Amino acid sequence: MPVPATARPVIPRRLHKDAVFDHLLAAVFDGTLSPGERLRDVDLERWLGVSRTPIRVALAKLGDLRLVETTSKRATRVVVPCAAEAADLFATACAMVAAEADGLVAASDDPDRARLAAGLRAVASSGAGAEGAGAAGRLAELVGPMADALDRGLSGGLAAERLRLVGLPLRHHLRALPPGLPTGLARALDLAAAAVERGDAPGVVEAARLAAAAAVASFPTSAPGARGVVGPGREPGVVGATEVTAASFRAPRLLSDDVHDALLKVVLDGTLGPGERLVDDELIAWLGVSRTPIRAALERLSDVGVVELAANRYTRVARPDRASFEEARRLCSGLLAWSALRGDPSASAVGPLDRSVSVAVPVSVAVAPRDVALPDGSEPITLAAFSWLMRHARRVALVPQAGALAREVDRLEPRLAHAVVASQGRLRPGAWQAFERAAGVAGGPDGRRRAEAVRGLLASIDIEAVEPQ
Secondary structure: OOOOOOOOOOOOOOOOHHHHHHHHHHHHHHHOOOHHHHHHHHHHHHHHHOOOOHHHHHHHHHHHHHOOOEOOOOEEEEEEOHHHHHHHHHHHHHHHHHHHHHHHHHOHHHHHHHHHHHHHHHHHOOOOOOOOOOOHHHHHHHHHHHHHHHHHHOOOOOOHHHHHHHHHHHHHHHHOOOOOOOOOHHHHHHHHHHHHHHHOHHHHHHHHHHHHHHHHHOOOOOOOOOOOOOOOOOOOOOOOOOHHHHHHHOOEEEEEHHHHHHHHHHHHOOOOOOOOOOOOOHHHHHHHOOOHHHHHHHHHHHHHHEEEEEEEOOOEOOOHHHHHHHHHHHHHHHHHOOOOHHOOOOOOOOOOOOOEOOOOOOEEEEEEOEOOOOOOOOOOHHHHHHHHHHHHHHHHHHOOOOOHHHHHHHHHHHHHHHHHHHHOOOOOOOOHHHHHHHHOOOOOOOOHHHHHHHHHHHEOOOOOOOOOO
């Protein structure tokens, strides 16, 4: 037979950075690297037998997952499990499942749904009562089957990929929980199992909402005598729910952060066009930094979908296509709608939406304040205009300033912005006015109206295919 032609190598190439990441991840999970333990480059080089660059790239990826942190003295430590962080991550995983519920139930035949439902019921029953030691930790075991079902039902795999990545820190932080599952959470898992068996997408969404609410309400903010996350200037101690973002993950700014922001800006504004090769030596000469922060920054840019990495072959600016844009838009719309529906119904009115705002490019890349022209369909959406649209979409959806959900939206925004700007996307005529009306900015809209408003706004963005350069 002729040799098959494939888009990707059948035997994937394995790089040191990937092997180091997998090894360190396994060491965190199995306790070889204990919570709070300091990770020194020289010790890791001697243990793993590799150079510093793949180690720093792997640690940067673990830091992005909130599994390690860098203190103000540049010391890198394993994050200590925190129950409040577990609740936040679990709620975000529920949001992803709810956002893609249609694909979840449509993907599988009856036997597949039966197996998934059986897994949900097994975790629910194992956590009954205080004797269910380790039951909370088994929640992370549900992420894999859920992601597999999404893979079967949706093209592209973005939602499944993001769900699996959220499951990694979730698995770590669930270790902070006491034995047993809250009754409300066990009941929600039973409802989810029944909905999955029936192929009932709205039922899955409602069960996910109940499970997230039960986790946030029932997971303890701290356990007596528990060690909290080692943060800048802190000794190990109890970390409450209000401290997680402020104390646990306020890492100092690293050189790789500056490189990441600089590269993200020139990709999104079109200075580096789709398909353009990114050569390490050229980036070193241009940015005046060493290879290590550049490789760490490129890994992060690959994670948000604006750079493509192929082992030992090329690194290049991603070329957006309609399918990947639709996939990212669907997930982003779902997460924004979830946030809107879970928003506080007593929240004050959103208020008038300013047309003159200080715009920030996604992922906190600064852009000078300016008056943003209202996109009306006659001109392509600029980077500043897209950032402005997303700022107001997040505002109407009541997306929190920090936390796992906000981080997931942060990761989707550059992917969407890159596709919109590179393809000269346009907002349909009248879409912004429809968004204003749907949001009901004068009267404090309820969650359902907020969700419909943000879904409608994102659905009104049209893009064209990006031609190869």
